[in-house]
Amino acid sequence: MVHERRRLVPTLIAVVLGVAFLAATLMLSATIRSSIVAQTSASVDGADAVVSADASTTIPASALAQIAARPGVSAAEPAISTTLQRTDRASVIEAHITPRIGHGTSVVSGRLPRTAGEVAVNPLVADSGVRIGHQINLSGFSEGSTGRRFTVVGVVDPGPRVSVNNDQQAYLDAATLMSLRGEQGYDTIYVTGSGGQDAVADAVSRVPGLHAKGISVRTADQERDVLTDRAMSGSQAMTGFMTAFAVIALVVGAIVIVNTFTILVAQRTRTLALARCVGATRSQVRRSVLADAVEVGLAGSLLGVLVGAGLAQLLVSVGGSSTNLPLQSHISVSAVSILVPVLVGTLVTLLAALPPARRATRVPPVAALSPVLPEPTRTVGRVRVVTGAVLFIAGAGLLIWAATGTGSMTSALIGGIAGGLMNFAGVLVLAVVIIPGLARLIGHVAGRVGGTPAELAAENAQRNPGRAATTVSALLVGVTLIVMTAVGAACGRTTIDATLDKQFPFDASVTSSASVEPAAVGAITRTKGVAEAATVPQVELTLAVAGSSHGTRVTGFGYSERARATFRDASSLKGLDDGHALVQAPGASTGDRITVRSGDRALTLTAVVPDGADPSLNRVMLTADALQKVAPGAPAHQVLVRYADGAQAADVSSALTTALAPYPAMSLNSAADQRSQMEQIVTLMMALVIGLLAISVIIALVGVANTLGLSVLERTREIGLLRALGLTRSQIKAMFGHEAVQESVAAILVGLVLGSAYGIAGAFALLGSQGSATMRISVPWLELAAVTAVALGAGWLASVIPGRRAARISPAVALAGE
Template sequence: MLRTIIAGLKARTARLVLSSVAIALGVAFVTGTLVLGDAMNASLRDEFAKSARNVDVSVTVSGEPSSAEEVRGITPETLARIRQAPGVAGADPRDSNTVPLVAANGKAKTAWAVSLASNEKLREFDLVDGRYPAGDDEIAVDQRTATTAKLTIGQPVVLLGKGDVRHTYTLVGTYQQGTNPLSLSGFDHVGLTPEAFQALEPERPPYQVVATAAPGFTQQQVADNVRQAIGGQGYRIQTGDELTKETLERVESQAGEFTTVLLAFAIIALVVAAMVIYNTFTILVAQRTRELALMRCVGASRGQVFRGVLAEALVMGLTASVIGLFGGIGVSALLQRVIFSFDGGEGTVQLPVTVTTVLAAFAVGTLITVLAAVLPARKATRVAPVAALRSQPDSGEEVSRTGVLRVLTAVLFAVVGVGAVVFGMNLEDEDAAMFISGAGTMALLAAVLVLGPLLVGPVNRVLGAVPRALLGVPAKLASANAGRNPKRTAATTAALMIGVTIVSLVTVVANSAKETANAEIDQRMPADYTVTSAVYDRPLPKELADELAAVPEVARVAPTTVIYGERGYFTGVPQDAIGTLFRPTATSGSLADLREGTIAVNAEYAKREGVSVGSTVTLKEGGSNESQQLKVVAVVEGQRLSDGIMTAETAQRFPRAAEGYDSILVKLKDSATNGRAAVEKVTDPSPLALVDSAAETKEQLNKQLNQVLGFIWALIGLAVVIALFGIANTLTLSVLERTRESALLRALGLTKGQLRLMLVVESVLMALMGAAIGLLLGIGFGWVITEALSNDTLSVDLVVPFGQIGVMLAGAVVAAVVAAALPARRAARTSVVAGMAEA
């Protein structure tokens, strides 16, 4: 029997290799994801560990002081005591804060400034070029900042300190920032001496001090000495080993979240690949009915036949696993390059291949292939020996024998799916509603998959009507072939249907969110321009609003202030701007009653806090000990700027309003011809002021959503590619199966071109079946998700992007034509005489 299996593998090598491509792609995705996760983990561990290298003792503000007086930071006196503690060879403050960096165009942008240790051993970063700052008028920047800001050593760099005071430094060096929380934030990064950093905000003490031990002292000894020197109250004192362990624990959780997202897409690809493999083995077993029956006739048992088919699957799985393992390494390298491109190209590709990854590749590839072959292998054992004496029957009648069971199973899935969707859409929590409704849509997808063989006939008749009318006999034969074996056609198209369903679902939801966000921007930004601060924690100067109001082209301005309370944040707006430049919609109460000492809250905040019109809200700004009692006069919706609105006069009660404005709404006169230039003439002298319009805001938002959508399309695209391989594989095996039939058609007058056209149309029909059903399901599921995301405050309208859907359908047709090219060529090249002689 072993020799028979080996001989069969040699005879069917080409078929098995073609079939293994699908599973190899799925394994490559899984392997690439695991290698990428390990690479990110290793990179993060290396880079995050730099913050703890050579650190023997760390002292930080605990946030839970044991003394009555809260510790706000580490004072110079405390730093001096740490440095004088026995066993401390050196100690430096470590701190970071956002600071406005003035770019070459004169506008500020947010940057992270860090305090660079004076002790070389305690520096977190690796010097790349030049040197570290030695004086208070010198600065260093990380490589990415130097590249994006086009800075070179020797150039001046300007930062804005407290009160927007300009501090000018000379750039003396660049360093490798690597991967850490600050680099992941995407901000520019600059390093200063401790004294220069402190000068930016003199009243703000550092939050941490790190120290290195002198020779002969252990970390624990130095930590105990430091604790004794400063008392330990209000401080958290850690050894270097404890700090490293805590840092690496954070790393593993961050890397794991990204890997989990990629694995979800890898699982989808594997499910599709498993369906392709199942279909492939089903066809192979059907084609070998006489061969298997003959084996039974010469003495092979059912168990031997079963094991023989599984042995072929095992060989295919092992082959696919090897290919997928090496392909996955390449996928990981490519993904890392893509990730690095988002960060200015900084980073080194790492390809750690662990034992776990290798075992996972072989386990996934082999197990899925073998499991997918179990049912076809069982079917092979049921082949009666007498089948060797007759022609192979067509299996088109199998659907009628199993129709009741299929319908009952589909009904069960449908009931569960509809129930989950209805329950989820009635939930108030958006996350829970989307999760449960999404699970319901997957149950409905399963119901459609189960009903697949019953849907093939009607869908095939509808989709085949146009080709039959236009292309004549070849199209009629193709339509008949596509519907001849509904189970096979359904299994072939199901893989593509899953991929297209998910792609269209994500596309519909993303476009719906995009259009809803654009409508929100239009609704809440009736102003022509909005002047905002380039740095989120630096308000615009109040005199800027007066200067803009004096511009002849400007009809009116409305400065706004955001007040951050302990349980929400609220926007202060001039009373005369409400309803004109600021347009919330009142669902209860009246905005006409919004005066000094009152507040209007949005519906979501009202529900969360249990307040309504007539209630009193207590607001205490963060960091302030004073609170204000404000009466709720309206509940509003249609604005997502904050948890509510108040008049500018009410906002003046809070300290933040005295600092400046968060934004200034500008409405031009109807007669203004060059209003933007007039506005920019006023804002250009201020490094913080950025001029934005609703169109620009929408363009930026759409760009971000399109990037996310493109990334998801690329990930799901692998499942679609695998499904198309399945169509090509099915056609190839079908051509072999129908060799005598094709020869007979040629003998009856069908030309080679017509035979090729027949197979191309058959491939296109199968692709359109999967794509059309997938698009209908994706659009329907998209409606479910958008309804689940809608709430009292925001209604997400369903938007169907017909252009993108047309591109998907066209892509499916083109791919189907390509998939049919080789099978059609093979069928046309087979001679009529040789085909008629085929057993």
């Protein structure tokens, strides 16, 4: 009995791993939601009603006094959140109205601002070197906004009503902040009163001007729900993402469970037959197998929940300490996050055990008299081949349609997922033909090197194709998914890089409200990590096109090699030369003759309108030489910068910020930082996916070992005969090693082809449906080589124990049935 319990350990491991990820997903989702609810509840803590405006408008400034004057209203606290330029550091800073003390807000040192020339900052700004008494320059991004100098008078630790972001922040009086932002009005007003939330919200809603489009009046509870749903929308993708891999782990686990119970039934054949001899019915035999399944499924599910809780806690601890996510320190555990994994794990185990249980009822009582197990001979049915071919072709067609035939990302993703699943299901059905066929070809080559054991291994795959396919089915799933992820991520990263290069052809730009000083250009060029820098002159001229003329902004891009070297993608300058201008203006078409004029100087050129041009931009791009002819001495207000290859974007941007400190009129905008952040996200997601899918390879390792163990049982007489004919123990071990490796290589080849195709199709479905994306195909050869090596090693390692067991079979077994 103890020995049979040990045989169920692989099944237990498969259940534990699959359920662990499902439990971790549910607990992480609950933790994220409870963290967000706690955060949003804190932001409206103490308020009875909230007036909020969306991004398209603001709450009229006059409404604040009217709200405060309503019957039943005791207090109204306004809030503004915007971004300003900190021109003394060539950076940006988050700006808010000077907060009231309370609701989590406190003064760390100094005091709150009292006049329009004073500002308070948060501890993060203080950590960057700003002290009380220092002066900083702030300006808005609106047209014509000018910078103003402020004296730092205090350091404030903001509460959730002010901001939950971990960014550098400044706090100013409302009038000054509205002036800098270039827009009058508030973003939010928190209202406190008497009579309950509904009464306060009703009183506030009667204020004129609060019924405009984009302005909402809600009770505090309604505002919490809105904020929670808005914040949770970003986490739904991650929850769905992790749930998908939990399902994958359960599916791969189910394959192993079926194999394990098949082995168990084979190992207990004589015991079950003897039970039938002494009167056990088919239903009793079936119940005995299913009872084992329920026992293992329940135990594995309970252990899986514990492992999942530990994994979720680890992720929460790491995520909370290494990111800005406002996560709770401990995971949230609900009845759903415990009961659902336990029920799912137990049910999957029970369903996976049903086919072996049915086979157990077919064991005849006469099998108790047989000294060895008969080796089954299985053929491939025509219906199976036709079914697999139909699924494969239909799935491939749906995949192709999703990747190329739709403009909607939602329909592309649904079609891609459905097509991929259908296609892969066809491959699994046809695996009884594909795997043995490939194994035979591989075996012919291996036979020249491995000798008789390799040749026998190839013949074994042909004699029982079903067993050969089952041996590596879980490995095929794991390799396919890992390769799909690696190729899809590589295509995504390359495509995103190409899109960013096209959208932001240079790594960074430095803009100035005044003419760029040569000394500033020199400071930029000398900054460590900067490869190239070039000024861009810009001037307002008159444009005559299609019979009309109007003012337009004309930019001159250098035509020299050094100037163009700042561009990572020069396609945006395609068609630009001394006789042609790139035009995005009303009425302009490619081939039109246009004239740009400045006073008595005029220059006529041929217009080139870029693909996807926006006429509302009203912009003309000339070469620097052409601009010099019509507007000599045009000032440069922008410097284009290219970072050195391999340099850390954040480090170079930080160094540029320091280098530009003596030039308060200049501000830095780094596209390289956005690219770097995108690459970090892709790398992090890929690491997470590979980590999750590595579990499927571990489960696959167990599955290969289990199926080879079944092969030992079924081929006991054959192995005994081979030993009698002179094969040594080492050759028997080598035969099983070759069999595992040959079938694993076949599965790896299929997985590489399928995974690459799925990854490319998935990238096209996800990114190709976005019209702005320029798709790029990229194959990560190094990662694929690593996957191949690991999977091959896993296949061989799985053969070690079954090979040793087979080597111990005595030659006398071959004569036992005679």
